[in-house]
Amino acid sequence: MTANLSEIVRVDLGDRSYDIEIGVALWPRLAESLVENFHPKRAIVITDSNVGPLYEPKLEEAFRPSGIELSYHQMSAGEEHKNLDTVQTLYDEILSRGCDRKTPVIAMGGGVPGDTGGFVAATLLRGVPYIQVPTSLLAMVDSSVGGKTGVDTPHGKNLIGAFYQPALVSVSIDTLETLPKREVCAGLAEVIKYGVIWDAKLFEELESGIEKLVEGDRDSFIRIVKRCCEIKAEVVSKDEFESGLRAILNYGHTVGHAIEAATEYGEYLHGEGISVGMVVETEIAELLGRDLGDLKPRLKDLFQRANLPVTPPEHVEPARIWELMHSDKKTLGGDIRMVLPSELGNVDLVPGITRKVFEKAWGNCG
Ligand code: NAD
Ligand code: GLY
Secondary structure (H helix, E strand, O other), X not given: OXXXXXXXXXXXXXXXXXXXXXXXXXXXXXXXXXXXXHOOOEEEEEEEOOHHHHHHHHHHHHXXXXXXXXXXXXXXXXXXHOOHHHHHHHHHXXXXXXXXXXXXXXXXXXXXXXXXXXXXXXXXXXXXXEEEEEOOHHHHHHXXXXXXXXXXXXXXXXXXXXXXXXXXXXXXXXXXXXXOHHHHHHHHHHHHHHHHHOOXXXXXXXXOXXXXXXXXXXXXXXXXXXXXXXXXXXXXXXXXXXXOHHHHHHOOHHHHHHHHHHOOOOOOOHHHHHHHHHHHHHHHHHHOOOOOOOHHHHHHHHHHHOOOOOOOOOOOOHHHHHHHHHHOOOOEOOEOXXXXXXXXXXXXXXXXXXXXXXXXXXXXXX
């Protein structure tokens, strides 16, 4: 396997800045970069039970010339394993095999091993270097960038965690070839989100050919993943700890997370929850008097072309969603706040969303 040319996006955070490398079969380059930056004898790989069997052999082969010994730790795949029990098991396995403060952790997989592995790296020996190696589209365009690490609790998603930036994000686009189509489409919901919140041109590019991405065209993926990473890098560089701007990345997520929770994380993938969330939140913006022109029909059309849902689940009462939205991290003192579009490419955080407006929007979208 040979290392190929890659696209680089820089996340500018002073002495915690890092590169996102995007290309094809970047594993050998990753090994070289670890040698140059950390000179490690060993590295710890945290992955899941789907991704490990597919990619550990490739990683092993690519790392052989570097002399770095890899130790593998596979968590069970799935959101239900993103919890403190898994973290405890990983600590036990890693500490019993031995590591020091310079032993890098490679978090390889989707957002679940990415967030969990990042949290382990943030807390092990009070912090060891870590590398994100995202293999799902969602992880490539969102979760691997920006340093939000953490796990779920019975009280809610991502409630235990740390801001802890990776030293490098290495995106081998070819790994998308084994990602199930439904997961690819769920990742496209986050891609479409970037168009609405930041980049009207990106939205228009998606309108002119989202089918290429649904079908898995490699060059289109490289271009689109790079653009999404540029946007996320810019937002994170301006507001690393989410004191303001970074909240815009949550467009569609207030309603979307509540839909995921109301259906017990078993019915909707994250991207599917937020596509419905983006439609409902756009309807709310219109009910609040915003003139969005043809944004909503264009958004729905794009979602439908990417096999994503656009109507709220009929079997879920809006009252349940309203209740669940009170545990959203943007909610302050019971005040539901939502990221709403003002035009294509622009959104802002709006406080004071009322139950009446929300329930009307939910009904209108059904
Ligand atoms: P995931 O990690 O569960 O991956 C989805 C599925 O695809 C899993 O079954 C996984 O095993 C499989 N998979 C991944 N890559 C594959 C590949 N190349 N080939 C075959 N199968 C593959 O979930 P996800 O959708 O990647 O991420 C969702 C998670 O990300 C959630 O926990 C969410 O909270 C988190 N998230 C975090 C951030 C952040 O900023 N940290 C942002 C968005 C989402
Ligand atoms: N995915 C939201 C964020 O990184 O802030």
